[in-house]
Amino acid sequence: MVEHRRPVVFLCPTRQLVEQVVAEAKHLGIPASHYEGGTPYPTPDATAGREVIVCTYDKLFNARSTFNRDDVLLRPCALVLDDAHAGVEKIRENFSLVVTDSSLDALLKTLKPGCKDHHPGPWKGIENGDRSAHMEVPFWIWRSSLEDIRDVLDPVGQKRPGVFSWGHLRDHLRWCRCVITGAGAEIFFDIPPVHLVDAFHRAEHRLYMSATLSDDSTLVRELGCSVKAASSPIIPASDKGVGERMVLVPALVDPSLDRDWVMSWAQGLASSTSIVVLTSNEKLARDWKSVGAVVEMGDGVTDTVQQLRSGATRFVAFANRYDGVDLPDDACRVLVIDGVPRGQGMAEEYDGTIPGRPGGTLRRWAYRIEQGMGRAVRSHADFAVVVLAGPDLANFLAKGEVMGLVGEGTRAQLKLADELADMARTAVSEAPTDAFNDMAMKCLNRDAGWRGFYDSRVRGTSPATPQDTAERDIEVAHAEHVALIAALDRRPKAAAEAIARVVNELDLEPEQAGWLLQRKANYTDEFDPATALQIQAGAHSRNRRLCPPPTGVVVRPPEGTGQVPAGLVLAWYNGFENPNGAIAAVESMKSRLSFDASPEALEQALLEVSAVFGATGSRPEKEYSRGPDDLWVWQKVGWVIEAKNERQGELPKHDGAQLLSSMQWFSQHYPEYQGTPIVVSRSDQAAHDATFPKGTRVLNPAGLNELRDNLTRFVAELATQTWIAWTQGRVADLLAKHGLQHTQFKKNYTVQLRT
Template sequence: MVDFKKHVNRKINRDFTNLVSFFDSLDRQTSHIELRTVQQDALRILSERRLERDLILKISTGTGKTAVGLLYLWSFMEEKHLPAVYLCPTKQLREQVHAEAEKLGLKSVIYPANQPHPDVEGIRGKAIIICTYDKLFNAKTTFDRSDVMLRPYAIVLDDAHAGVEEIRDCFTLCMSGTNVHRQLVKIFDVPCAKYKSAVWNDIRSEDPNQMMEIPYWIWKPLLPEIGQIIGSQAKDNKLKFVIPHIRDILRRCRCVVSGAAVEIIPDILPVYKSPAYDKAKHRLFMSATLADDSVLVRELGCDISAAEKPITPANDRGMGERMILAPSLVDGKLDRKWVMSLCGRLSKKLNVVVLSPSEPKAREWESVGAKICSGDEVKEAVEGLKDTSGTSSFVVFKQRYDGIDLPDKSCRVLVIDGMPIGEGILDRLDSSTSGFAGGTRNRLIYRIEQGMGRAVRSHADYAVILLAGNELAHFIAKHDVLSAMNPDTRAQLELAIDLSKMATEDGGADPKTAVIDMIKKCLNRDDGWKQFYNETVRKSSIAASGTTDPNRLMLANAERCAFELAISNNLLGTVKLLQDAIDKYVSDDPATKGWYLQRVANYLYDVDPGQALEAQGAAHRDNKSMYCPPGGIIKRPSKVEESDAQAIVSKWYRQFQNPNGAIAAINELKAKLSFELSHSVVEQALCDLAPLLGAQGSRPEKKGGPDDLWLWPSLSLVIEVKSENQKSLHKKDAGQLSSSMNWFKENFHARKNPVPIIVSKTTLCDRDAYFPANTRIITSAKINELLEKVEQFYRKMIAEPLIYSTAKSILKSQQDFLLLPEQFCGNFTEKPQKLK
């Protein structure tokens, strides 16, 4: 029987504006009776700034940030009776957050993959919804199903540094070893081979280590074809979770091609396509390791005011003690194999954990007694490591740089086994590019930092971190790598470099003995080591600022705002905004300036291609990692006299306010005249090419005529495009060209001796294919030769203004480059050949 009297006046009055007292009102487990001082600090500041939409909380590992995030969400959920979502980068962390909520006395529900509807209690705002980033951000998210339409009032983004990478994956179209990859490579083949022949030849040869980003002046004219290819994959089991995010903003995407894969990703993430995130009233970004908050501004649209004033609790004592050692920096002979042997011996007395980048690398550790754990074995292995009642363990996890917590004795020695792999080709390209500025990220650095954070889970904890292998050791010694780490990690890595010097300088011990002695001093809690660590690391990390350089923040915000203007087709506003930001906030570092100038040039290309190439030239001069422009100089010649074919050349050239626009247009034609594109694209490109040669171009096909028609005063070309034919020309092709010739004779009585033209990959004809008399063929090779001469002609016109001053001088230059109509057929066409 229900006694309704028991349910009268049960509502508890809670002060939602005081999260500390809110915690006190919860029915908690005994393990969570008291808040730590650092948690109290964080909750007080969150209470004071509770009305702000975006907040960034930077708090050390092991200080209880999960509880802080859960309390933040629960207060809004209780107050507004609306859903709240806690985002995690991995399934393991999702489970941990769920367990933490239970200990706090907070109801939570997990919203896993493949579950279409969230728990009813979560929808009603009675339980916190916990899920991974990809659950919310994929393009087919169930958050947006018509029968769900889940719109959280508040969101916590835990481990935001890793979350950014997870979200980028949701917007990245990756195609490797597929027909789509091959189709895209074919589309890019002609212009990319012209742009960077050596690199492109390696890509043609399927070299997986060679990569190239497609320049925007090649990318833009090919977008219709690219869009069709991508659209054809909309039902692919993997790609369908990304394609809806990017198919309508391909112009604003970057594309990188390697011999093994193609990746396409927006330069700025269009997070507005994830309304559950974009429309949330409150968002809390939490991280223990994020050093550069501008990444949240640029990538996720975090309010810049939140990044200018991150929450950094005063009583946060930082991370625990980590002795990071790179043995190969002490002596080159202390390589990975030596580290493996050493760990085999250490594992007899204490737990040793190895984070390996791949299955083959992980298997090599079996030779020294390690156990490889993957999949469902990971959870059991972690529990075994935490069970201190048993014997020591020696465990290797492959590609597990986050989602595993190994405090205290569960891991006293942690090995980062060489450089993490598994990055996409865009990440690899960006990692090797100089000048990357505010808001860009480096997944490699994040993975190393996350990996080192698996051990030492509190201020009082300690462990030895061994960096195995020469490549990793030298990578962490780079200044730009250290500057990208958070202050604690940076101080510890700087100490690692100092320790490598001290190992050989103090006492003259041999390198092996020196390294082992250092390890023992940490593990045996040597007083001298602890005092030295406190003096060199703790003080320096406490003194380090918790805020990002204001100029980096302003530039990141400018890029985000510029992207949003471009999406709204306000390209002039985009260019002005970015240029103003460069003038105000970019330092004297030319590499950084070049990086931003390339972004300006990319946007400007849609408005003024000539001026865009001028800006691209400036970007390349400042930073050689940026695209080298196709060329052209900016001096404007005087007006030409009007005279027939030369007048058409003059009229075409004069349409560009900046002469570089002519070079840009020629490069677009090069891209579109690839025979790997559809015949309709090639037909239009041929029509567009005609005026550059002084001819009138048209496409009379819809009126019963040829695909293309080029008319000079003294020459007529009747053109049929068969660029998709592979081995030979057929009887049907000959019939079409004959019909087009008949159409021409009926419609152009006064023009004598038209030349029938076939545009084809081959000059071979079937035996039964009888083409009209004097038929000529333009092959792809001849097209390329023609385009080279056209570009040389216009480059000379730009460089020598007097050429442009009279029709006679234009004619003379055309003759020099074999571009007069009477020179055309002899130089750029071939005779058809019958198959034998």
Template sequence: MIDWDDVFGGNNEQPTNPREIFGLLDKAPRFEFLRDVQADILDGWYRDRARRDTVIKLDTGGGKTTSGLLMLQSCINEDVYPAVYLTPDKYLTEQVLSEAAALGVDATDDVDDPRIRAGSAIYVTNIFKLFNGRSIFGVGRRGVRLPIGAIIVDDAHACLATVASQFRIRLKSDHPAYGKVGELFDSALRGQSIAAATAIRANDPHDYLEVPFWDVRDKVDDLHAILHRYRETDELAFTYPFLADHLHLCRIVIGGSELEIDPLFPIPSMVPSFEAAKRRIYMSATLADDSVFVTHFGADPDTLSDPVTPDVANALGDRMILLPKEINRDIKREEIKQLVVDLAQDRNCVVIVPSKRAADEWRSVANQVLMGEQVSPGVARLRAGHVGLVVLVNRYDGVDLPQDACRVLVIDGLPEANSLIERVDNVVLGNGTVGLRRQIERIEQGMGRGVRSIDDHCVVLLLGARLTERLLSAEGKPLLSNATRTQIDIAQRLAAQSQGGSIDDVRDTMMLCLDQKKMWTNGSRKARASIRPDKSLRLDNTSVHLRNAFDSAWLDNDQRAAEIVHNEVQEATDPGLKAWLLVREAFHRHSFDPTAAQARLVKAREHNRQVLRPLVGVDYDALRRREIRQAEAAQAVLQRHLEAYDRIRFVDALVEDLQFRPDTSEQFEQGIEDAGRLIGLSCQRPEKRFGEGPDNLWHLFNDTFAVIECKNGVTSQNGISKKDLGQLQQSMTWFKGHYGGADATPVIIHPHSKAGPKASVSEGTRVMTPRGLKTFNKALCAFVRALASDESAVRNVERIAALLSEHHLQAEMILQHFTSDIN
């Protein structure tokens, strides 16, 4: 019997350098060599492999899976195991297992496989298996069931939403605990807004309110009792164990159709084996905010390394980004839609939309509309062959659509909030840097779905005026990765040279990429070769410090938590962010100084009236009458947008919001305020800011106002209901109580011009119907475009005044021209 170990030198020591490991594996022929980018990544990681938290940044298609498997095999060979490879979902788990088999690395998805604990195989599983209240790895006081030596979190950016949702209790209105929690906090909600609380009790899906944190603390024992009673239900079984001991550190938002209970941050330390892991490696594409590694995974910002990146970004595939409305603003949405339908006849086209409502606009022409559990099998069909036009609902990450699975990708509209709490925060933060960063990140993630390797290609169409406005803004563009920013620059230069082009011209341009014509591919390749990877982490100090504050509160040191947040308040300059931070400071301060906490809330409302109402100290601030000419006020608003094109983008986005559509009340009411300000009126949203009064209030001229109720989401066919007109009458009563002898015209924005059964119409009431709104929107666009056609006009108050009059936007003309009597 030949002793082959002796023949080959008797050296049984396992190599730890991933490059050496790769060379010794019995692998498939396609793994003949490591790519340069993979070698760069492996060398960079290996030099500093002992770090507890490491971020690997590698664009899609760069070979992350192979690199990750080699790193974990290196850890095993260095006796750092069990080794775990974590994916965003089951589908990608199967991909990793397939890759491991072809690479010659032992891997398994069977948690009971003894090779895992013995360090003989890598355990491949998904994020759901690690972070849930009954985790196979062990939870909380129950301790470690499966230890972790080294762990890869693949597509970490795609795992973020899952991590957050796994620490969130979400109960639909038909769950038995929903009603009991609602009753527990009913009086607290009424203290915030009687109108919204009443709508919530009536299960109106459009309304929601946050429960004041002091009420949560005061009633936390009762809340425990309710949730504990139903802890075995599906909705609570995998979340309640995470939060049972931490409800006092949670926010609660109750809506008409569901409620949410969310900790201020996820608590990954509730899975002790993840907390104790010696090596935690996060593999991700470039993010607009890398703070999530700290806030969601608990990485230590003081020891978190700069990212490991390749020397050059030459793993990027060929992606053509087009902005059709930047090429020609007169191209109609229906033309773009038909173009996508035509292209889908012989290739897969995928449309990502933010909501079910947005999906309905594509449903009649779509071959598939996918959401929730339908996504994985639907994506599998795309990867298997031609399907046609497929719509993904609110799925911007965690989906791989390589090669023919997706040749045309459409991002249609701004991403919407994933949760009620995000919706609450967006009202305060949405227009600031924090809200913008969240949206930009999700847009960029969505754009990455269609190009998954260096030899892949895809055309990306960006639709929606609001999306374009935010993406191309001076604040938004710097938040993009170097690669995407370069491709957006190309899209803008292409649009500039194609001004006035038709939809056929857009199609011809797309075909250059789709058919891989040299005039496109050569230039695209050169542009990609010039891109350099982002070499540093983008850590937002505020997010990091807020996480530190939460960790202090989790250790029962609320005073330290309040001090940390107070320092952030002092640094904040954006009014929305400052207000939001003041509320967070009050949250932590309440446990040891409730009086001071309420004072911080009063201060917060000085910066933004959308935050929680304190127990005392909130008075209504009457809308100030305009003291300058309407044209001068309009000029001040217009000049905030320095370039004419920025003004056009702004009004296009505004008109996009001012539409009769269900579930868009927030955007619509804000749009009515923004429209009023654009034409020089003083405006306010009393119900939103103060919890009472009309949706919108406009000061027109002298002592004359418009009291406006917005019902753009109404779907009833029975005219204007008694309830809606009654609400308008209540708002008029409120107005008289605050404005004395001033005159006001009651206005309701409604799809119908006739009063419904038993409805009473007050004298002088006006209605803006879809026809009137359409005319108003056209007037807004014509007004702004007329100013854009002559750059000097915006500096000429008399010219602005003349244009306001020409388009019937003078305060004295508006109601007469755009509204009518109710029949």
């Protein structure tokens, strides 16, 4: 700015951070001003390059940005992108349109002919308003309906909040994705085309700043950061200035220390200690009001933070505030992260079910956890207890792959959390509740032994070096970014070639290769639709959670692995960083292995739980648009499952026909297997006019509860030893002991259907 006397812009994710930056600039003697939302012009000094413009990402990237007004036309020579990873999420919002009003009916009507035939099960749930039902509109259906879709969406884009994104999407709908649920639809760019925003694209200098260096590929994919810059970040020599965090995971100490227990524990502590809770949505935040917390969800964040700093308030729950809230020293001594920090968008929820997505949902969740953990410790001398509450969060963090998604400092703290959980769990003289509380008090009371232990385990941990950065991820991200630009430039062949190059040249996991092949298929569809569907079939064969190709394109379901159940159990168990992660995983499943869960949630839980007892699970109806809701396959044996947990009375004719069709599908694709037809139902009585397959068994509430209890006991015993200590023979004996050998399932958990 001083050198060129041209405007420079400092971007922040939230208004609160903008105000902090302006205040800090004033303290340092740097001229700066807040370019607020709704303000047409920056100050004359800012325009002339005499003071720094500080604003939110929304201010720059929204489709109606004043940066692009003819009477403003502000083109900064340099940009500083603070909290760049959080900024990416803000940018995505400006390239996304949510439809929930009357226009949703018109959109569903437009898409119904193709989508209903393609995926009849989810589509039925969507039409019935089932919030858990979801599907992505396949690109070939989306492409064929573009003009009608544009007409439907245009009214949505003419009013708030759609007006701030529609201008980005309107002329480029062809390359948008669309996810539909029973609650609405989201149309969005998977990779936001930031090069279309002149104020960003034309800046000669860009400085990306982030405390999270574990996934710089995101900056390449989403923001067009150069490969060279992402591969050679400027990093501090150590994290010695970070401060002290005692990270505790109650569910790893004992399953009884669940979310409700954490809420009660925090309530008792709030009279003497400042406590802040971070939740992923407003509903979870409101739950904390019942235990005395002030719930902040709106524009009062700045005032509430000030009250925490002054001591006027000591117990606060924030909704979806994993960044932009600084709580140093006594403002927060106990920080609770309440559950997995899932986003509230339909697209993110849907993508969370798909493995292999580069820069995907798991990375976003890991990033938010890392950001959230940093809210309470802001200096070298600062300290806090960080409580990661709920079995779902414990399960998420126990996965080996998740540890690779956070920075070295956070990884060291999470590994220390495992050690602390082991210490608390093995404190035989104390109840789990007392052991947990005593552990937290060591930090809060500044116990010298704890401080020395922490220093030896965590302080001085080196941040990730450039060599640690996944070069492969950066290459993939660059190819995806280049491909999008080519597609928007009407060069779909070049886009397809860019994706094909990384798929062919890099050693990718099958699920990631499948995701990228789906991108290639979409680009190919623009100039060779027939070949595109063949590519999509290949994508789906590698990643079964992607869109299945239309009927007629050959798709073959997976064969049984041939591996014995005990071997599959050990493979599942080995996927956790520590044995307690397996316990947390089952605890997370148990709430969904219930007749009170939605059909979608129960079907997904039935898939996930199959790995625990050594079956190969799949969801054929969801993955192929044909077949049963769930399929469990052992060696030459299969359970063909239809979930009817929402059914209250006797099982009607339609359910029998559906199970008959599923058995025919199973016989066609698994001719050498013996299949057992299973219906998950409250009732074991078929209607008088219903015809079910011979030998149909019913998994009723009593049977499901018994299965759930046996799984809990099985995994609890499994977790008494590490993976390496178990043999397949001993695991097989353990399965039999707890009634989990496949030969025991029919008798232990099901009853004969009455006709």
